[in-house]
Amino acid sequence: MSPRADPAAAFLRVFNLRMIAAVYYFCLLHALSRELAWYDYEPMPLGEWLYSLVQFTRQSLITGLGILLMIALAEALLTGRAWAQGARALAVQVLAVAVGACGGAVLRHYAVNYGDPKAHFMWGWFVSTAGLWTVLGCMAYVLLRSVRAEHAAIDRLRLAAREREALAAQQMEAQVSALNAQIEPHFLFNTLANVKRLYATTPDRGRDMLVSLIAYLRAALPSMRRCDSTLGQELELVRNYLTILQMRMGERLSFDIEADAGLLAMRLPPMVLPTLVENAIKHGLSPLPEGGRIEISAHASGSGEIAVEVRDNGQGFAGSGGSGVGLANTRARLAALFGSGAALELEAAQPRGVVARVRMPLQAAA
Numbered sequence: 001m002s003p004r005a006d007p008a009a010a011f012l013r014v015f016n017l018r019m020i021a022a023v024y025y026f027c028l029l030h031a032l033s034r035e036l037a038w039y040d041y042e043p044m045p046l047g048e049w050l051y052s053l054v055q056f057t058r059q060s061l062i063t064g065l066g067i068l069l070m071i072a073l074a075e076a077l078l079t080g081r082a083w084a085q086g087a088r089a090l091a092v093q094v095l096a097v098a099v100g101a102c103g104g105a106v107l108r109h110y111a112v113n114y115g116d117p118k119a120h121f122m123w124g125w126f127v128s129t130a131g132l133w134t135v136l137g138c139m140a141y142v143l144l145r146s147v148r149a150e151h152a153a154i155d156r157l158r159l160a161a162r163e164r165e166a167l168a169a170q171q172m173e174a175q176v177s178a179l180n181a182q183i184e185p186h187f188l189f190n191t192l193a194n195v196k197r198l199y200a201t202t203p204d205r206g207r208d209m210l211v212s213l214i215a216y217l218r219a220a221l222p223s224m225r226r227c228d229s230t231l232g233q234e235l236e237l238v239r240n241y242l243t244i245l246q247m248r249m250g251e252r253l254s255f256d257i258e259a260d261a262g263l264l265a266m267r268l269p270p271m272v273l274p275t276l277v278e279n280a281i282k283h284g285l286s287p288l289p290e291g292g293r294i295e296i297s298a299h300a301s302g303s304g305e306i307a308v309e310v311r312d313n314g315q316g317f318a319g320s321g322g323s324g325v326g327l328a329n330t331r332a333r334l335a336a337l338f339g340s341g342a343a344l345e346l347e348a349a350q351p352r353g354v355v356a357r358v359r360m361p362l363q364a365a366a
Helices: 007-014 017-039 046-078 087-112 123-201 203-225 231-252 272-285 325-341
Strands: 253-259 292-300 305-312 343-348 354-361
Touching: 007 046, 017 046, 046 087, 046 123, 087 123, 123 203, 123 231, 203 231, 231 253, 231 272, 231 292, 272 292, 272 305, 272 325, 272 354, 325 343, 325 354
Parallel strands: 253 292
Antiparallel strands: 292 305, 305 354, 343 354
């Protein structure tokens, strides 16, 4: 049985210290308003006035607690009932308040006249008092139900918001997985094409490169299947990738990697850096007979961002417009993970080459 379908829990949600305190303060205010109204007509010493205030507060509290107890019993009775919202339930609620008001009035009579055998039960006073407290109790019951309905609606809204967030996260993961599925062939086919060309020229070096490529892919493929990675993991993949390419290009390729140690655990979409490096090799260095150099750096800026740069001194934008599938998917993967707070920027380097810069919000990447 869930907590909300438990009669004991329903009883305690009404009859608890907080609700008892609320009834007490209501009865105190009710007694205070009565005593102040009567004070103008019957002036009395302060001590007698305070005694009368305490006495009437006690009497009102007897009735108020009786009504509160009956409301709690009604809530426990209605819990889990199929008819808990209809006219039958309304009749039970009104009856509970009326019983509490009548019982409280009877107890008040005996509490006030305790030890007085000559005291007579005044039916006119009983009817007026029970009727007044029945009306007050019904109004309090309606207010209680309204507040609880509002809280239940807020809880439902919060639950719906959490469900929407979970669905959005699942959608983002599906989107990133789809983008990964698009970029994997693009990345792997180009890499295998390099192995094929090397085999055609120098088979021995081709075999060595294939061994290195197998080791690289063994580490890279799990990263491709993940929706999230870290800067340190991506830099290690890039280091392995460039080492493999150095076996083919020889002195035509040199590289350097620098990153702040505190940023290595930052989040980064998988295969973003390898894609940028591959783009720099393919469009920047490979067309040049002398090759070139690639410099990779990662640092935090003063504006609360992480900047990861891939800089080459190749032929620049003359060989590529930078609108290939790799760069397009990189932008989409950054947007899927960080929203509008991340961006991929391409700019001309001096004296030549291209700088590919990934900007990410530091707080979101942490």
